[in-house]
Amino acid sequence: MALLEIDELSVAFDTEGETVTVVDKVGFEVEPGETLGIVGESGCGKSVTALSIMGLLPKPSGRVQGGDIRFRGESLPSLPPERMREIRGNRIAMIFQEPMTALNPVHRVGRQLAETYALHQGDLPDEAVYRRTLGLLEQVGIPAPEQRLREYPHQLSGGMRQRVMIAMALASKPDILIADEPTTALDVTIQAQILELLRDLQRETGMAIIFITHDLGVIAELCSRVVVMYAGRVAEQAPIERLFAHPVHPYTRGLLASIPRLEDEPKTMLTTIPGVVPSIEELPSGCRFANRCPYVKDLCNRDAPELVSAARGHQVACHRWREVDAGALEQWGT
Amino acid sequence: MTAPPSEPLLRVRGLTKHFPVRGGIFLRTTGHVHAVDDVSFDLDVGETIGLVGESGCGKSTVGKTLLRLHEPTAGEVLFEGRDITTMGRTELRQLRRDIQIILQDPFESLNARHTVGKILEEPFVIHRIGTTQERRRWVGELLERVGLSPAAASRFPHEFSGGQRQRIGIARAIALRPKLIVCDEAVSALDVSIQSQIINLLLDLQREMHLALIFIAHDLAVVKHVSDRIAVMYLGEVVEAATAKDIYAAPRHPYTQALISAIPLPDPTADRDRIVLVGDVPSPIDPPSGCRFHTRCRHAREDCRRSKPTLDTVRGGSVACHYWRGLS
Numbered sequence: 001m002a003l004l005e006i007d008e009l010s011v012a013f014d015t016e017g018e019t020v021t022v023v024d025k026v027g028f029e030v031e032p033g034e035t036l037g038i039v040g041e042s043g044c045g046k047s048v049t050a051l052s053i054m055g056l057l058p059k060p061s062g063r064v065q066g067g068d069i070r071f072r073g074e075s076l077p078s079l080p081p082e083r084m085r086e087i088r089g090n091r092i093a094m095i096f097q098e099p100m101t102a103l104n105p106v107h108r109v110g111r112q113l114a115e116t117y118a119l120h121q122g123d124l125p126d127e128a129v130y131r132r133t134l135g136l137l138e139q140v141g142i143p144a145p146e147q148r149l150r151e152y153p154h155q156l157s158g159g160m161r162q163r164v165m166i167a168m169a170l171a172s173k174p175d176i177l178i179a180d181e182p183t184t185a186l187d188v189t190i191q192a193q194i195l196e197l198l199r200d201l202q203r204e205t206g207m208a209i210i211f212i213t214h215d216l217g218v219i220a221e222l223c224s225r226v227v228v229m230y231a232g233r234v235a236e237q238a239p240i241e242r243l244f245a246h247p248v249h250p251y252t253r254g255l256l257a258s259i260p261r262l263e264d265e266p267k268t269m270l271t272t273i274p275g276v277v278p279s280i281e282e283l284p285s286g287c288r289f290a291n292r293c294p295y296v297k298d299l300c301n302r303d304a305p306e307l308v309s310a311a312r313g314h315q316v317a318c319h320r321w322r323e324v325d326a327g328a329l330e331q332w333g334t
Numbered sequence: 335m336t337a338p339p340s341e342p343l344l345r346v347r348g349l350t351k352h353f354p355v356r357g358g359i360f361l362r363t364t365g366h367v368h369a370v371d372d373v374s375f376d377l378d379v380g381e382t383i384g385l386v387g388e389s390g391c392g393k394s395t396v397g398k399t400l401l402r403l404h405e406p407t408a409g410e411v412l413f414e415g416r417d418i419t420t421m422g423r424t425e426l427r428q429l430r431r432d433i434q435i436i437l438q439d440p441f442e443s444l445n446a447r448h449t450v451g452k453i454l455e456e457p458f459v460i461h462r463i464g465t466t467q468e469r470r471r472w473v474g475e476l477l478e479r480v481g482l483s484p485a486a487a488s489r490f491p492h493e494f495s496g497g498q499r500q501r502i503g504i505a506r507a508i509a510l511r512p513k514l515i516v517c518d519e520a521v522s523a524l525d526v527s528i529q530s531q532i533i534n535l536l537l538d539l540q541r542e543m544h545l546a547l548i549f550i551a552h553d554l555a556v557v558k559h560v561s562d563r564i565a566v567m568y569l570g571e572v573v574e575a576a577t578a579k580d581i582y583a584a585p586r587h588p589y590t591q592a593l594i595s596a597i598p599l600p601d602p603t604a605d606r607d608r609i610v611l612v613g614d615v616p617s618p619i620d621p622p623s624g625c626r627f628h629t630r631c632r633h634a635r636e637d638c639r640r641s642k643p644t645l646d647t648v649r650g651g652s653v654a655c656h657y658w659r660g661l662s
Contacts (some may be wrong), residue, residue, distance in 0.1 A: 041525035042496075084625045143613075157388075157614045189611045192596040194612055214525060221606075258530040259600050260559035265576040267382070267537060267560060270530040278493055290580065300405030321529035 001073055002029035003208055004053070004092075004176060008067035011045070014060075020280045021065060027307065030176060035209040037223030037240070039216060043277055044229040046212045048180050052077075053210075055084045071176075076222045090120050093169035097181040100217050103153040109164055110149030113137070113171070118173035121145050124321065136167040139204075141197055159190035164199065173205060175223050180212045195222055206246040216259060220244060225313070228252050231277055231288035234307055238314040248310050248321040251289045287319065295320050340396070341415055342376040342545050343402075343513060349373045349409035351392075351399050355619055360542055368618050369395040371570040372409070374645075379513070380540065382547040384561030385580065386554055390618055391567040393550045397516040400435055400548070402426060413514070431461060434512040438519035440503030444491040450477070450502055451487030457509040476505040480535060497528035501535070508539060514546045522551055530602040533560060554597055557584055563651075566590045569626040576651030588661060589627050624657065633657055 011023035023045040030036050038046045051057050053069055055076060064077040071087060081088070096102055104112055113133040118124060124132075130149075138144035153161060162182055169177055175275040177200070183191040199222065202209055211222055219226050220240065227237040228249065236249040247253050257271035271310040275292040284290055297320070305317045310325070318324065342599050350373075352366040369394040377383050383395040386418060398404045400411055402418060402452050411418040413429065437443050444453055454473045457462050464472065474484035480501040489500060500520065517536065521529045537560065551557050557564060565575040566587065574587040581599060585591045593608040598605070611630045616622055622629050629637040638656055647656040654660070 041527060068652060116555065160613055184428060187615075188554070188596045189388060190614070191598070192608060195598070215598065216526075216600040220600050220602040220604075221598045244602050246484050249503070255526055256600065258526050260533070260555045261600070262532070262555055262582050262594075264559055266558060266562065269534050269537060270559065271526040272530045274531075276497060276528065310540060 003032045003072065004050070004210075005031040005068070005070040006053070007070065009049065009052065009064065010066040011048050011057065011062065012065040013058075013062050015156065018281075021283075022280055023052070025067065026229070026232075026234050028227050028234065028237060030208050030210060033202070034104055034225065035211055035223045037219040037226040038210065038212045038229060039214065039219050039226055041214055041277065042231035043231070045232040045330050046229050047180055049229075050094065050180050050210065050212055052089055053178065054088055055079075056088075056094075061205060085162070089116075089174075091174055092176045092178065093172065094178040095162070095165045095169050095173040095181065095182045097184050099158075099165040100153060102165060103161065105153055107152075108149065109151055109153065109156070111229075113149070113164070113168055116168045117171045119271075132171075133167075133325045136171060139170065139201070140164075140167045141193075142167070156178060157190075159193060162194055163197065166194075166201070170201065170205070174207055176208045176210060178210045178212070181214070182211075184215070184217065185212065186302045191218075200220065201285070202221065214242075216256065228255070231283065232280070233288060234315075234317060235289065236314075236318075237307075237315045238311075242311065242314050243248075244316075244327075246311075248314075248316050249289075249318050250293050250295050250324055253324070254292075272331045287317075295324060343414060344377040344380075345410075345412050346376070346396075346400070347374045347411040347412075349396065349399060349411060350407045351395050351404055352407045364517065365619050368621050370399060370572045372563075373567075373570075373572055375410075375565055375572070375575065376560045377514070377546050379546055379549065381563070382549055382561045384557035384564040385548065385550045385567060386552065386557050386564060387567035388552065388593075388615055390569070390615055391547050392570040392618075393567050394518050396567075397435065397548060397550050398516045400516060401430070401435055403435075427461075431457075431510045432512050433514045433516070434507040434510075435516040435518060436500075436503050436507050436520040440499040441491060441496075443500065443508075444502060446491055449488055449490055450494075453491070453502065454487070454506055454509060457506060460504065461510060463510075472509070476509055479508070479539075480505045480533075495528075497524055500524065500532055504532075504535065504539070504653040508543065508545075509626065511543065512545070514548070516548045516550065518550045518557050519552070520549075521556060522553060529556070536560065553588060554582075554594065566593065569615065569621050571626060572645060572652075573655070574651065574653045575645075580650050586648065586651075586658045586661070587627075587655050588631050588658075591661070592630075625654075633661060 006028050008027055010021055012019050012021045026049055037279045039154045040046050051065055063173055069076040114129045117129055117132055134145050140150050140162050183194050223240050225239050226243050228235045230251050235251050254273040273292050286302050288303050290296045290300045299319050305319045307317045310316045351370040353369055354363040355365040357364040373396055388395050399406045406419050451473050454476055455469045458469045473487050477484050477486050479593045482501055519530050549560050561578045563582045564578050565572045568589050574590045587593055592611045595609045613630055616629055624640050625638045625643050628634040643654045645652045
């Protein structure tokens with residue numbers, strides 16, 4: 001049994017009397033100790049998927065509409081709130097893109113860390129809590145931790161704040177850390193530090209990481225497996241080497257081809273995916289990538305493709321993946 | 335007969351911008367943010383120079399100071415031979431036909447209460463160009479040129495996606511046929527598949543209109559893709575400049591080397607020889623003595639702390655490091 005199973009998960013939001021399904025029958029599993037990447041562009045549903053795992057969908061507009069989320073076999077959406085609180089933050093922790101919004105600006109870092117720690121560990125003498133929070137800051141590589149504990153969040157740099165968030169998430173030794181674009185707002189040299197930190201921490205603690213990002217470079221650095229999402233659905237999922245070497249969904253292929261690469265000749269035209277993602281109010285009934293796909297045919301506009309196996313551990317939702325794979329269809333950019 | 339070396343479109347010499355830091359109850363100036371210090375470069379017609387560096391390195395301030403959106407503290411900026419820094423209002427108005435800027439979030443710079451048509455007509459109105467009919471026709475042409483339908487003119491900015499809004503921002507920037515556009519993180523907020531569309535549009539327009547571009551961004555792969563030459567900035571100073579190709583193939587400055595090695599490559603099989611810099615960028619209010627990078631440089635020696643390296647001209651560019659020869 002996988003540590004976490006997302007099973008045909010659908011999430012809907014109620015807006016102005018209408019119900020829009022923003023995550024549609026998404027499925028994947030997370031094994032202990034692995035790093036799973038979820039990649040996709042704005043509005044693909046990657047963050048909403050993460051929030052629904054945490055039971056943090058905005059209420060009352062958002063809700064799990066169908067499917068299931070099972071953590072160690074226990075169904076999370078149907079848990080009573082008290083039980084969910086025990087799991088959230090304790091067994092499954094989450095860090096966000098902008099730590100400043102998650103930290104309380106009027107409390108010192110030390111107090112916030114101690115509070116989190118005490119909340120999850122129960123009553124402990126102050127001295128023990130202090131020592132442990134100090135230890136956590138050291139573990140996430142914060143220099144002069146005694147001094148940092150006395151500072152306010154705004155006195156820290158973006159990278160340091162993210163380290164504090166990671167320290168808070170680690171306080172309860174979670175089984176899964178969900179990281180939603182944790183390095184997107186950081187400079188590239190600071191991003192490198194945080195990615196290295198996450199790798200080291202994972203080696204030390206054996207926790208699983210779900211890493212959500214739009215950056216395929218970060219995915220390639222950190223993850224062992226990757227789920228590609230598009231307009232609320234899974235387009236493709238595969239082990240990392242397989243996905244980059246042998247993508248079979250036209251969207252994944254287009255995405256990989258669109259990235260400017262360091263080895264490119266400067267000032268050459270990039271491959272593009274024409275058009276834009278359909279808006280969630282007017283999603284097509286067939287394949288959601290159909291309006292941008294160079295391989296589209298009638299069937300694609302009519303029926304939504306199911307997720308099928310393309311190889312061991314490799315799944316794809318495309319009617320024409322075999323032809324795409326065999327190179328029987330024209331390539332991107334030509 | 336050899337022609338005399340022609341004047342570049344833009345010549346920047348010793349550009350410096352310090353922002354006062356005020357404190358105390360009387361808000362006296364207690365220090366200065368050294369946002370830009372002694373930056374110099376040339377830019378030719380139709381050429382692109384990329385400015386890269388991390389937050390607070392001064393790259394955006396350079397762009398804004400060039401347009402006199404910030405008043406420079408020192409230095410000169412010659413546009414077609416005329417010094418921008420001493421221009422009066424009338425001259426500046428003319429200049430702003432020739433130099434345009436595109437920002438990261440066009441939504442903030444597009445008036446939400448005006449239709450796209452009105453927004454795009456505005457440059458013509460301000461500069462009193464054309465009749466109402468002509469202006470309408472031009473707006474339609476501009477929209478088509480940037481890949482939008484002329485019908486977009488009657489809609490409002492919020493009705494468009496981020497990529498489409500950036501197209502509107504570009505349409506406004508090219509309306510008066512400028513000679514230079516400053517692109518300040520113009521594609522940074524866009525999704526990959528949309529980003530590549532906008533980059534291609536900019537490359538296309540540049541070729542067609544012989545535009546010079548100053549491309550400011552933190553994404554090095556993007557900057558490399560659009561630039562002829564690149565200047566790397568650190569704490570307000572240019573530490574290295576070279577052609578886009580050379581700077582990635584053979585970076586000379588240890589900061590450039592670290593910056594390039596930190597880029598996550600979209601290839602799980604790539605060999606990663608990563609230089610992870612320790613610590614954060616120091617405060618630009620009180621920048622380190624000597625070489626400003628010495629606090630994070632793994633090659634720093636005693637004299638890096640004491641003496642400031644000059645930006646030396648080297649083959650194909652320039653570099654400011656005492657020891658670059660031993661590092662490459």
